[in-house]
Amino acid sequence: MNQEEIVVSIKNANLEYDSEKGKVLALKDANLDIKKGEFICVLGPSGCGKSTLLNIIAGFHKPTSGSATMGGKVINGPNWKRGVVFQTPPLYPWLNIYDNVAFGPKKRRLPKKEIEENVNKYLELVGLKDFKKQKPYELSGGMRQRCSLARVLVNQPEMILMDEPLGALDALTRTNMQALIREIWNKTGNTIFFITHDVDEALSLATRVVVMSARPGRIVKEFNTEFTYDIGGANQEAARYSREYVAIREEILSIINTQNAVSRGEAVS
Ligand SMILES: Nc1ncnc2c1ncn2[C@@H]1O[C@H](COP(=O)(O)OP(=O)(O)OP(=O)(O)O)[C@@H](O)[C@H]1O
Ligand SMILES: [Mg+2]
Structure with a gap:
């Protein structure tokens, strides 16, 4: 490099x-x-x-x-x-953590298997793999910010x-x-x-x-x-x-x- x-x-x-x-x-x-x-x-x-x-x-x-x-x-x-992380994480309240992170790759119509692998990989990296089914309001501020980080990382910006x-x-x-x-x-x-x-x-x-x-x-x-x-x-x-x-x-x-x-x-x- x-x-x-x-x-x-x-x-x-x-x-x-x-x-x-x-x-x-x-x-x-x-x-x-x-x-x-x-x-x-x-x-x-x-x-x-x-x-x-x-x-x-x-x-x-x-x-x-x-x-x-x-x-x-x-x-x-x-x-x-160019992924952007704001002070207040703009997560979709009606989607669970997994679907919030999967939102971008789904929109980009990436193959299903690739989406699944990447979402799991980045949820694990930010320490949220046990919170996939939770909704944003069920998480602390720090966890919401980690979710928003995963949502950016999953696009491999x-x-x-x-x-x-x-x-x-x-x-x-x-x-x-x-x-x-x-x-x-x-x-x-x-x-x-x-x-x-x-x-x-x-x-x-x-x-x-x-x-x-x-x-x-x-x-x-x-x-x-x-x-x-x-x-x-x-x-x-x-x-x-x-x-x-x-x-x-x-x-x-x-x-x-x-x-x-x-x-x-x-x-x-
Ligand atoms: N959309 C806008 N229309 C008019 N003025 C704006 C707009 N956005 C920002 N400004 C003005 O431009 C200047 C710079 O704003 P900016 O938000 O970039 O500052 P900042 O350094 O990020 O401030 P902070 O540390 O408070 O977040 C400020 O005086 C602000 O009022
Ligand atoms: Mg500012």
Whole structure:
């Protein structure tokens, strides 16, 4: 596998929304090449344009100017090759867990046997194989999020986009989900674009952390990090307290604090 293979490329992308109050520039001159197998975590102040950038990659929005391409082709709309996991899992309440996960492959009219094998494989991977017959309302928030992850994985996407997927979970469930997502990333070699508000979450998962400015969102700084390998291993605590981790964490927090002040309209020296 060519480690440098670029999956998605964003070039000079701007996005302006037309709202009742007039035009809102949400994203400014975004440039980002996402390489195969990368785990990108995006941080930035609230309302800075993180979801806007994700929605462009997903194909929900087209940049007003500039471009978004996947494998060299312009992204023209949503596609199962780019699976999206939202903060609130959009599961069908009338379908059980198995059928929720099987929904996409059935729609794509894959052979029945292949659907069955894949649904079972990914339900097992996310730890839900004993809950196939349950309806979403019978599951906890963490389990629903695992189901929504299986629903994306079953399509074997080239990229997984996650918009604050763990934001609504309690601290312990959140840590368990981080470990699960890291494990899935390790096993599938997938490319992940993950938005979070939590600096420690970003540093414990990412191979690259992208920090955005206050709106209009620009990418202000990127950090190549490898803490995920240690945090996933036996040296968890040592990794979190290492001098390098603490220094990067402080630098990111300082950028975000500055940008928060900018969005509040305060003068920043
Ligand atoms: N459909 C829309 N129409 C008009 N303005 C929008 C629309 N969607 C987003 N915006 C505005 O664009 C800006 C960026 O929004 P976006 O949702 O991308 O931010 P975000 O960084 O994801 O915020 P949060 O951290 O709160 O999720 C915000 O000022 C928002 O109000
Ligand atoms: Mg958002």
